[in-house]
Amino acid sequence: MSAVTVQSGVLRVLRVVVVVGLVLATVVPFVYMLSLSFVRIDDLLRDPLRVLPALDRLTTETYREVLASEQDGGYGFARFMRNSAFVAVAASALTVVLVVPASYALTRLRFAGRRQVSWLFLAVYLFPTIIIAVPVFVGFQVLGLGSSLVGLVIAYVALTVPVSVHMLRNYLAGIPESIDEAAVIDGASRLQILTRITVPLAMPTIMSTALYSFMIAWNEFLFALLFLSAKQDLWTVSLGLTRLADGQEVSKTVLMAGSVLLTVPIVILYGVAERALTEGLTAGADKG
Amino acid sequence: MGSRLRGYENRDGIALVVPVTLVVAAIIVLPIVWTVVLSFQDARYVDVARNGLFNELTLENYADVLTSEAFWRSLLTTVQYSVATTVGSIAVGLVAALAFRDRFRFRAPLRAVMLLPYVAPVVATTFVWQVALNPQYGVVNAFGTRVLGWEHPVNFLSSAPTALLTVIVYDIWRYFPFAFMFLGAALTGLSREIEEAAVVDGATPLQKFWFVVLPQLLPTVALLVLFRMVMAFNEFDDVYLLTGGAAGTQVASVRVFEQLTGSSDIGGASATAAVMAVFLGVALAIYLRLTTRQRETP
Numbered sequence: 001m002s003a004v005t006v007q008s009g010v011l012r013v014l015r016v017v018v019v020v021g022l023v024l025a026t027v028v029p030f031v032y033m034l035s036l037s038f039v040r041i042d043d044l045l046r047d048p049l050r051v052l053p054a055l056d057r058l059t060t061e062t063y064r065e066v067l068a069s070e071q072d073g074g075y076g077f078a079r080f081m082r083n084s085a086f087v088a089v090a091a092s093a094l095t096v097v098l099v100v101p102a103s104y105a106l107t108r109l110r111f112a113g114r115r116q117v118s119w120l121f122l123a124v125y126l127f128p129t130i131i132i133a134v135p136v137f138v139g140f141q142v143l144g145l146g147s148s149l150v151g152l153v154i155a156y157v158a159l160t161v162p163v164s165v166h167m168l169r170n171y172l173a174g175i176p177e178s179i180d181e182a183a184v185i186d187g188a189s190r191l192q193i194l195t196r197i198t199v200p201l202a203m204p205t206i207m208s209t210a211l212y213s214f215m216i217a218w219n220e221f222l223f224a225l226l227f228l229s230a231k232q233d234l235w236t237v238s239l240g241l242t243r244l245a246d247g248q249e250v251s252k253t254v255l256m257a258g259s260v261l262l263t264v265p266i267v268i269l270y271g272v273a274e275r276a277l278t279e280g281l282t283a284g285a286d287k288g
Numbered sequence: 289m290g291s292r293l294r295g296y297e298n299r300d301g302i303a304l305v306v307p308v309t310l311v312v313a314a315i316i317v318l319p320i321v322w323t324v325v326l327s328f329q330d331a332r333y334v335d336v337a338r339n340g341l342f343n344e345l346t347l348e349n350y351a352d353v354l355t356s357e358a359f360w361r362s363l364l365t366t367v368q369y370s371v372a373t374t375v376g377s378i379a380v381g382l383v384a385a386l387a388f389r390d391r392f393r394f395r396a397p398l399r400a401v402m403l404l405p406y407v408a409p410v411v412a413t414t415f416v417w418q419v420a421l422n423p424q425y426g427v428v429n430a431f432g433t434r435v436l437g438w439e440h441p442v443n444f445l446s447s448a449p450t451a452l453l454t455v456i457v458y459d460i461w462r463y464f465p466f467a468f469m470f471l472g473a474a475l476t477g478l479s480r481e482i483e484e485a486a487v488v489d490g491a492t493p494l495q496k497f498w499f500v501v502l503p504q505l506l507p508t509v510a511l512l513v514l515f516r517m518v519m520a521f522n523e524f525d526d527v528y529l530l531t532g533g534a535a536g537t538q539v540a541s542v543r544v545f546e547q548l549t550g551s552s553d554i555g556g557a558s559a560t561a562a563v564m565a566v567f568l569g570v571a572l573a574i575y576l577r578l579t580t581r582q583r584e585t586p
Contacts, residue, residue: 003492004490004492004493007492007493007494008493011493014387015387018383018384018387019387019388019392019398022380022384022387022402023398023401023402025461026401026402026404026405026461026465027401027404029405029413029416029417029420030404030408030416032416032419032420032427033412033416036419044425045424045425047430048424048425048426048427048429048430049427049430049431049434049435051427098307098308098311099308101304101305101307101308102304102305102307102308102309104304105300105301105302105304105305106305109297109298109300109301109304110297110298110301111297111298111299111300111301111302111305112298112302113302113305114301114305117305117309120309120312120313120317121312127320127323127522127561127565128522128524128540128541128544128561128564129522129524129541130524130541130544130545130548130561131319131320131323131544131557131558131561132315132316132319132320132323133319134319134323134548134554134557135318135319135322135323135326136315136319139318139319154311154315155315157311157315158311158312158314158315158316159315161308161311161312162312165308190296190300215407218409219408219409219410219411221410221411221525221529222524222525237409237411238409238410238411241411241412241415242411242415242529245415245418252419252425255415256415256416256419259411259412259415259416260412262409262411262412263408263409263412266407266408266409267404267407267408270400270403270404270407271400274400274403278403278469278473279473281469282469282470282472282473
């Protein structure tokens with residue numbers, strides 16, 4: 001047998017092993033999360049190895065408990081989800097409104113300071129977020145935005161801008177400039193070009209940018225911890241889950257239901273827009 | 289473009305970029321500058337509240353940081369953690385991208401599923417890992433003691449060498465999809481002709497990978513190393529949520545956080561962050577010089 005056939009054969013088998021192994025490694029923790037969210041805590045303590053519970057022992061009480069408000073003996077996740085939804089929607093809308101004109105200018109217009117602005121956006125990644133978060137928190141306190149969802153939205157916009165600009169710029173650079181020029185000959189103003197031509201053409205990427213910032217805002221934890229720890233009625237889902245998990249009082253399977261509620265919106269959105277999102281993020285990667 | 293618009297290009301460009309630049313400047317740049325200033329002051333929260341930026345300047349914070357054994361230990365932990373997660377996640381991502389390169393049934397949905405650890409909320413996935421690894425009710429320890437015959441449950445997240453290893457494994461799990469995504473895109477962009485020529489010349493699959501495919505992926509790998517190193521070096525959420533920085537997992541960000549919230553030592557925390565940023569900056573400069581030189585002399 002030649003080296004070619006031996007290696008091909010081994011690699012064919014290895015490929016199956018790798019694919020199966022990696023898919024299991026990715027999926028199993030999520031299956032574990034989902035199945036424990038329907039388990040009673042005493043069943044878990046009695047038999048931790050039993051990951052898939054017997055059908056007659058399944059319970060949805062965990063979800064009722066975690067969603068109900070505190071007055072009704074629950075943990076208020078319904079309100080946390082509303083807070084998270086508000087923050088994430090507002091942050092992604094604001095990001096798009098700010099980033100579309102900026103990306104257009106950075107790809108199409110030659111203006112003073114263009115290169116410096118691009119570098120500035122990269123500075124975000126050189127410092128740990130924690131060091132940005134504290135001065136922002138103190139500054140927002142002075143402005144009266146400290147313990148508010150609005151303050152959180154502004155912070156999230158700043159966090160998502162750099163990657164969003166990167167995604168949109170790559171896409172806009174691929175749209176021929178001659179379209180803009182034709183519009184100019186027809187007498188269009190800059191604003192008209194932007195709103196009537198660039199935005200409709202870039203709509204798919206704008207959507208994936210919006211989605212990206214929604215996810216970052218929905219998932220974010222550190223700013224929420226610093227800004228909102230003291231105000232339980234403003235907690236986001238991420239913050240609520242960690243705060244409640246710190247103590248011993250809340251049963252782990254109830255919190256598992258909370259994790260599912262935290263994860264499901266992201267998984268749904270991601271399922272809808274997976275292709276657009278990965279293409280947007282990896283744009284330009286094949287050019288090296 | 290029409291001369292009418294060209295004349296306004298500078299003005300329009302600036303007008304369109306200003307809003308987003310202001311937000312970034314206010315939320316990112318200003319705090320960084322403030323941090324640098326604070327790192328030269330012996331400031332606690334009260335001083336900052338009373339005097340703002342204008343406290344007495346001192347080098348004491350830097351002296352404290354550089355002579356503190358805990359700082360160097362934390363730096364070492366950060367470096368170990370960053371290198372291990374970067375190398376691990378890129379290696380696993382590369383293997384995954386190669387395995388998913390050729391078409392097979394359910395390739396597209398399975399590829400989408402593989403990105404879940406990366407997109408899912410970090411709070412939810414760390415919580416699941418914590419529960420799964422818990423010595424009393426976690427499935428991993430239950431399996432280990434009952435099926436694999438471990439003598440005792442393992443304290444994955446709260447005893448010394450295992451905690452850091454567990455955090456590293458978690459982060460490889462969380463971030464290999466990121467490398468997988470980028471390397472997958474890079475692989476799709478490769479021209480198949482060179483590989484076919486190599487096969488005609490009698491190259492084995494491993495030779496084809498080593499001499500033809502891998503060299504073409506190196507620019508993407510170099511970029512990923514850069515991304516991942518910077519992100520890992522500043523990582524906070526994953527470590528804080530899994531271990532709280534206990535049991536030898538106190539990476540730089542967590543140390544800064546503890547200095548801020550535990551002892552409310554703003555000056556010390558700022559100095560720690562500044563020193564860390566300098567280390568990162570120097571490492572990046574060396575890395576960029578090495579990778580560009582290699583590209584120039586192939």
